[in-house]
Amino acid sequence: xxxxxxxxxxxxxxxxxxxxxxxxxxxxxxxxxxxxxxxxxxxxxxxxxxxxxxxxxxxxxxxxxxxxxxxxxxxxxxxxxxxxxxxxxxxxxxxxxxxxxxxxxxxxxxxxxxxxxxxxxxxxxxxxxxxxxxxxxxxxxxxxxxxxxxxxxxxxxxxxxxxxxxxxxxxxxxxxxxxxxxxxxxxxxxxxxxxxxxxxxxxxxxxxxxxxxxxxxxxxxxxxxxxxxxxxxxxxxxxxxxxxxxxxxxxxxxxxxxxxxxxxxxxxxxxxxxxxxxxxxxxxxxxxxxxxxxxxxxxxxxxxxxxxxxx
Amino acid sequence: xxxxxxxxxxxxxxxxxxxxxxxxxxxxxxxxxxxxxxxxxxxxxxxxxxxxxxxxxxxxxxxxxxxxxxxxxxxxxxxxxxxxxxxxxxxxxxxxxxxxxxxxxxxxxxxxxxxxxxxxxxxxxxxxxxxxxxxxxxxxxxxxxxxxxxxxxxxxxxxxxxxxxxxxxxxxxxxxxxxxxxxxxxxxxxxxxxxxxxxxxxxxxxxxxxxxxxxxxxxxxxxxxxxxxxxxxxxxxxxxxxxxxxxxxxxxxxxxxxxxxxxxxxxxxxxxxxxxxxxxxxxxxxxxxxxxxxxxxxxxxxxxxxxxxxxxxxxxxxxxxxxxxxxxxxxxxxxxxxxxxxxxxxxxxxxxxxxxxxxxxxx
Numbered sequence: 001x002x003x004x005x006x007x008x009x010x011x012x013x014x015x016x017x018x019x020x021x022x023x024x025x026x027x028x029x030x031x032x033x034x035x036x037x038x039x040x041x042x043x044x045x046x047x048x049x050x051x052x053x054x055x056x057x058x059x060x061x062x063x064x065x066x067x068x069x070x071x072x073x074x075x076x077x078x079x080x081x082x083x084x085x086x087x088x089x090x091x092x093x094x095x096x097x098x099x100x101x102x103x104x105x106x107x108x109x110x111x112x113x114x115x116x117x118x119x120x121x122x123x124x125x126x127x128x129x130x131x132x133x134x135x136x137x138x139x140x141x142x143x144x145x146x147x148x149x150x151x152x153x154x155x156x157x158x159x160x161x162x163x164x165x166x167x168x169x170x171x172x173x174x175x176x177x178x179x180x181x182x183x184x185x186x187x188x189x190x191x192x193x194x195x196x197x198x199x200x201x202x203x204x205x206x207x208x209x210x211x212x213x214x215x216x217x218x219x220x221x222x223x224x225x226x227x228x229x230x231x232x233x234x235x236x237x238x239x240x241x242x243x244x245x246x247x248x249x250x251x252x253x254x255x256x257x258x259x260x261x262x263x264x265x266x267x268x269x270x271x272x273x274x275x276x277x278x279x280x281x282x283x284x285x286x287x288x289x290x291x292x293x294x295x296x297x298x299x300x301x302x303x304x305x306x307x308x309x310x311x
Numbered sequence: 312x313x314x315x316x317x318x319x320x321x322x323x324x325x326x327x328x329x330x331x332x333x334x335x336x337x338x339x340x341x342x343x344x345x346x347x348x349x350x351x352x353x354x355x356x357x358x359x360x361x362x363x364x365x366x367x368x369x370x371x372x373x374x375x376x377x378x379x380x381x382x383x384x385x386x387x388x389x390x391x392x393x394x395x396x397x398x399x400x401x402x403x404x405x406x407x408x409x410x411x412x413x414x415x416x417x418x419x420x421x422x423x424x425x426x427x428x429x430x431x432x433x434x435x436x437x438x439x440x441x442x443x444x445x446x447x448x449x450x451x452x453x454x455x456x457x458x459x460x461x462x463x464x465x466x467x468x469x470x471x472x473x474x475x476x477x478x479x480x481x482x483x484x485x486x487x488x489x490x491x492x493x494x495x496x497x498x499x500x501x502x503x504x505x506x507x508x509x510x511x512x513x514x515x516x517x518x519x520x521x522x523x524x525x526x527x528x529x530x531x532x533x534x535x536x537x538x539x540x541x542x543x544x545x546x547x548x549x550x551x552x553x554x555x556x557x558x559x560x561x562x563x564x565x566x567x568x569x570x571x572x573x574x575x576x577x578x579x580x581x582x583x584x585x586x587x588x589x590x591x592x593x594x595x596x597x598x599x600x601x602x603x604x605x606x607x608x609x610x611x612x613x614x615x616x617x618x619x620x621x622x623x624x625x626x627x628x629x630x631x632x633x634x635x636x637x638x639x640x641x642x643x644x645x646x647x648x649x650x651x652x653x654x655x656x657x658x659x660x661x662x663x664x665x666x667x668x669x670x671x672x673x674x
Contacts, residue, residue, distance in 0.1 A: 035452050097642045107386045107455055108592055109641040115585050116634025119627035127627070233627075237581070238463075244456055281471040288460030295445045295453060 002151035007274045008267065009149075013158045013227065015266020016165035020220035021243030022250070022258035023172060024087075024213025030189040030253030031209055033103065037110045038090055040240015041117035042083050042214045046221025047132065047231040048125055049079035054133050060124055072135040076222035080215040087214025088207050096203070114240075122233040129232045132225035161223050168216065169259045176255060181208060189253060242269075242287045249294055251301030260302055265290065347506055357498040364498065364570070366610045367505035368563050371512045373590035373602035375559030380588065381596030382520055383552040384532030386455040389462030390587050393557040395469060395579035396438055397431030397564025402482040402574040403475060404430075410484070417486045424488045428565045435561025436554040443553035447546045462584055469576040481575030485568045501570060508566060509603075512559055517599040519555065528552055532597070582630060586613070589633045592640050595647030604648060609636075 024039045053075030057064045070078070094113045098106045138145055138157040146155040176182035187195040188205045196202050224239070225231055242265060250261025265287060273283035294301070351360055372394065379387045404427060409415050442461050446454040469476045476482065488495045488504065495504050519525055527548045530538035539545050568574045594605020613629055616622045622629065640647060 033452075035455060094638045094642065101641075101645065102384070103452060104380070104384055104386055105641045105645050107452055108588070109638050111386075111388060111455070111585065111588070112634045112637025112641065114634070115582075116631055116638065119630030119634060122627035123625065123631065241456065241460060241463075245460075248453075248456075278471065282467060285460075285464045285467050288457070288464055291457065291460060292445050295449055295457070299449055299453075 003274065004271075005150045005152035007270045009152045009154050009158060011267035011270030012263065013161050013266070014270055015246075015263035016161050017220045017224050017227075017262075018239065018243045018246045018266055019259045019262025020165055020168065020216045020223075021239055022247040022262050023169075023216045023255060024210075025244045026247040026250070026252050026254060026258040027185070027209045027213050028206075029247065031185065031192070031206055032095070032099070032106075034095060034106050034110060035244060036090075036095070036210075036213070037114035037240065038087075038117055039213060039217050039243065040236035040238075041114050041121070042087055042090075042236070043217040043221040043224070043239055043243075044121060044231070044233065044236030045086060045117070046076075046079045046083050046218030047225040047235065048121060048130065048221075049082050049218070050075045050222040050225055051130055051132050051231055053078050058130075059126060062126070072133075072137075072222070072226060076219060079222055080218040083218035083221075084211040084215040087210040087217075091207060091210040096206075118233055118236070125231070125233065127233060129230045132229045132231060134229075135226050138226070157226060161227065164219070164223065165259075168219065169255065172212070172216075173255050181205070185209060238284050245287045245291045245294075248291065248299075249301055251303040254301075254303050257301060257303035264302070344510070348503075351499055351502050360498040360502045362611065362614045364501050364505040365614060366607055367502075367509040368567060368570075369587065369590060369610045370509045370603045370606040371559055371563045372587045373594065373606045374513055374516050374599065375556045375563075376587050377591045377596065377599075377602040378516065378520070378528070378559075379552050379556040380591055381598065381602070382525060382528040382532060383549060385549065385552065386452065387458045387553075387556065388455050388588065389458030389460070389465075389584055390556065390560055391579050391581075391584040392458070392462040392465040393435035393439055393560035394564040394567070394583070395465050395576075396435040396557075397561030397566075398568040398574045398578065399469060399476055399482075399564075400431040400434050400561070401427040401565040401568045402485050405486060406482050406484050407475070407477075418489075421486070421489045424486060424569055425490070428562050428569075431565030432558040432560075432562035435564065436558040438561075439553035439557025440550045443550055447549060459581075462579075462581060466576055466579060466581075469579070476576075479576060481573055483573045485572045485574065487572065488569050505566070505570075508563070512562075513599065513603060516559075520599060524548065524551065529597070582633075585630075585633060585637075586610075589637055591647075592637055593647055595649045598647075598649060601647050601649050608648075 021039055021043050024042075025036065028034060028036050028039075050072070052058050052060075052067055053070045054072060055067050056069045058067050059065070090113055094109045095106060098109055135157070138155065138160065144155040144157060146153045148154070176185055184195065184200045184205050185208070187198065187200055188202050192202050195205075220239075221236075224235075243262065246261035246265045247258050248261070249265055250257025250259065268290065269283055269286050272286045273279040276282075350363070354360060372390070376387060376390045379385050379390070401424075405417060405423065409420060409423065410417055442457060443454065446457055470478055472478070495501055520528065527538070527543045530541065530543055531545050531548060531552075535545055567578065571578075590605040590609050591602045592605075593609050594603065595601025613632075616629060
């Protein structure tokens with residue numbers, strides 16, 4: 001029972017991280033129907049930039065470089081801004097020229113971008129794992145501060161992750177539902193051409209989508225680093241794919257769906273790796289099994305409307 | 312395809328792309344063949360023979376992937392998974408079962424090597440069809456994610472199912488191929504074996520894509536709804552494309568196992584799938600000669616780069632290069648080095664369908 005509660009808590013936190021990345025996938029896919037594989041890598045850059053801002057010196061291109069050594073709470077917002085800028089640049093360079101090209105071209109461009117970023121970060125930060133510093137407020141004498149809820153050890157950090165995710169999701173949903181830009185986004189998702197005729201600057205809307213998606217990915221990256229204490233150039237691969245699966249699970253193009261999908265996926269993964277035989281070795285495979293089942297039985301996802309086959 | 316499309320291309324490209332007069336085309340192919348056959352006599356070192364053997368493996372891989380990506384227009388990002396299936400199939404059968412379990416001397420069953428080349432392909436083809444099945448009703452982009460995931464699952468299984476695959480230690484002792492006592496045990500002989508396999512595969516693929524099947528694949532790529540309306544059973548042909556692509560990868564995987572005598576999960580990294588994809592994209596999608604040429608140029612370059620100390624210390628340079636090539640090609644020259652005219656018309660932004668040739672319009 002205690003173990004179950006513990007696993008549920010771990011799953012909840014993991015799910016929150018997936019949900020944050022999934023927002024980018026779901027919003028971008030909702031509007032331009034492109035799987036931006038690079039979100040996984042932007043997440044990774046979020047972790048690295050957070051580290052870079054928090055430490056005193058970091059090795060870049062094999063040379064030590066002095067760094068400001070800011071607090072976690074300043075470092076992550078800086079990383080979000082930097083990664084958002086990267087996201088917009090990527091969109092401008094690799095996707096916008098292909099807006100009217102067949103989707104295959106855009107997909108190949110996206111995977112190329114993702115591979116480039118992964119290797120580029122290896123060139124900058126090296127192939128070895130980089131340590132993510134402790135966040136003082138969440139630790140006491142090197143140990144994570146925690147409290148016991150229903151038999152499970154819940155760290156302050158886990159609560160913080162869940163809290164931030166809920167705030168971000170609610171804020172984002174309000175933004176999309178209530179503001180002018182949000183309305184433009186929903187309009188563009190329905191019909192780009194018609195919205196353009198109604199005076200929506202579709203290119204700007206898409207750029208904003210990338211900004212939000214990338215910033216959320218970077219936020220997830222910063223939190224992930226704080227929880228797991230490492231960064232590595234290939235760390236974004238699985239979280240990126242799983243976040244996409246979470247987005248599909250919740251119903252692609254749907255922000256509450258991304259949240260729900262992320263949570264469900266995180267829970268399933270955490271429970272399956274704890275209770276299935278050899279579960280922990282195969283933990284990265286469960287998400288794909290879910291995807292296969294989902295595509296076979298309910299491709300529209302938990303909250304999604306019907307996905308049209310060939311729009 | 313009408314000749315008027317061809318005349319605008321440079322003659323060599325046109326000939327390789329399947330246009331031009333048949334005589335010119337045959338002459339070029341013949342010259343290339345003669346060159347490939349005589350090359351080992353001109354090369355002094357085994358280094359280059361080995362390199363070209365690897366290049367031929369990639370020629371087949373790229374051509375096989377081209378069936379799925381280039382002709383049918385479905386993005387497969389886990390192609391190397393099938394390569395792994397073929398490699399592990401023969402390794403497990405030969406070493407784990409025949410030698411270790413049944414205690415049979417591998418020399419006495421030399422014919423199994425050749426059989427396994429085909430069977431490895433068949434197993435991979437079945438895996439391809441099974442994997443593609445759930446995505447049939449959906450858009451192609453889900454296939455990209457599925458295949459990416461499948462690739463990782465295969466790698467995870469290869470790493471963790473120690474009883475079958477020996478996990479991270481890999482399977483060694485896979486026999487070299489031999490035929491009636493003639494052993495393929497030198498770089499020189501392997502070069503010709505790989506060349507032979509590349510030629511056979513290219514021949515089969517070029518016949519396939521010009522048959523009814525190939526036209527169906529192209530139709531699916533160009534417009535799936537229209538293809539379906541024309542009576543093409545799109546699901547069946549898509550499955551056939553996955554299976555055919557998988558077959559060539561599986562065969563080459565088995566070949567790799569026998570060539571290296573050793574199979575290891577790190578032979579089948581994600582980067583390999585991306586490499587093969589970049590060969591197809593670089594050479595030109597939807598064109599038989601394109602990926603082969605892409606493989607020859609790009610793999611030679613990539614393998615040659617390994618000789619530099621800087622690249623050895625920074626393997627990420629190759630990855631960055633590959634990413635840049637994929638993005639720039641898609642943005643500036645989506646048809647690749649010698650893409651078919653048809654693909655280039657489709658891929659051009661803002662022109663949804665190729666214009667109808669004049670002689671057809673009149674009719």
